[in-house]
Amino acid sequence: MNQQKIGHGVVPIKINDILTSASDEIRILLTSKTEEYETYNHNIPVPVVNENKHPFIARATLCYFPNCNRNQGVDYTNSELDIHFGRIKLKDNKLKIDSINKNKQSEDQTYLLYEKEARELFRKWDNVKHIYENFLTKKGGKRRLKKQGIDGKW
Secondary structure, three states, X not given: XXXXXXXXXXXOOXXXXXXXXXXXXXXXXXXXXXXXXXXXXXXXXOOOEOOOEEOOOOEEEEEOOOOEOHXXXXXXXXXXXXXXXXXXXXXXXXXXXXXXXXXXXXXXXXXXXXXXXXXXXXXXXXXXXXEEOOOEOOOOOEOOOEEOOHHHEO
16 A cells, blocks of 8 residues: 555545444444543453353444644644454453554553554554454464453453
């Protein structure tokens, strides 16, 4: 994909991949109005099978419609939302989200991330963010079932 030709803020995938669901998919639609500095958590129950494991591949899409300003440069938006979607797990006696795209931007620890990486990996400053797991591993093998998180919630 040539960034110079498409620019920023272009939907990175086929829109039909977001708008339609296959018959073997579970679709959940959440809508809300976000004001300043709010965090939303939704405990989404996901079916558990075979020794408390999730045999599912997850994907999530966040679309939001921020106020825009031409003075903001290529980004145009006055605000930015971030998405963390995955199993809920207990780490250091705190509930954490094991994000499917390994998003660590809001972790308590210091995490060095350059703007170029933030744009490529986490669609930083885009108002359409589509994150997903792959069916196969990087080596082409079958992905293992994932262990159930806290109470099977995502």
